[in-house]
Amino acid sequence: MLTHLDDSVGKLLAKLDANGQTENTIIVFLSDNGGPTRELTSSNHPLRGEKGQLLEGGIRVPYTVTWPGVTKPGTVIKTPVIATDLTAMALAAAGVATPADADGKDLRALLATPSERGNGSFSAQVPAGSCTTSKRTLPRAGTSQQTTRS
Numbered sequence: 131m132l133t134h135l136d137d138s139v140g141k142l143l144a145k146l147d148a149n150g151q152t153e154n155t156i157i158v159f160l161s162d163n164g165g166p167t168r169e170l171t172s173s174n175h176p177l178r179g180e181k182g183q184l185l186e187g188g189i190r191v192p193y194t195v196t197w198p199g200v201t202k203p204g205t206v207i208k209t210p211v212i213a214t215d216l217t218a219m220a221l222a223a224a225g226v227a228t229p230a231d232a233d234g235k236d237l238r239a240l241l242a243t244p245s246e247r248g249n250g251s252f253s254a255q256v257p258a259g260s261c262t263t264s265k266r267t268l269p270r271a272g273t274s275q276q277t278t279r280s
Contacts, residue, residue, distance in 0.1 A: 153198045156223055160213055161191040197223075200242045209240060 139159075146152045162181075172180070179185025193211060195201055214234035221228050222236040 156220070157196040158216060159192060159194045160216070195237070195241060197241060200238055207240060211237060211240070
């Protein structure tokens with residue numbers, strides 16, 4: 131599957147280059163939440179958890195953005211972002227204001243300016259009864275801090 135994905139993305143990028151559209155195109159790759167379960171031979175190591183869980187292994191996913199003139203190759207941002215940020219980002223790229231009641235934030239400043247990066251802390255509130263705990267605090271990305279429950 132990964133080889134097919136890699137080949138397909140390569141063909142898409144080659145086509146953009148051939149048509150002179152690379153500099154006018156934002157490319158985003160975003161996976162769905164968490165890897166499948168261990169029974170399907172997947173591992174999210176070193177993260178704990180898997181698809182369907184609120185542990186970091188169940189919610190942390192690949193999320194890459196290539197935006198000519200905004201992103202810099204090789205940049206890694208440890209601030210948590212969410213898929214709904216794509217809507218605000220796409221609207222901003224098109225010159226359209228994001229509605230005040232919309233979910234998500236325009237990621238341009240985060241992607242372009244290191245000083246705009248957050249501290250990597252994230253806290254998720256979950257309605258009581260919808261999972262095994264009512265609150266989980268996730269660790270900073272890139273640390274060995276364990277997930278805590280309360």
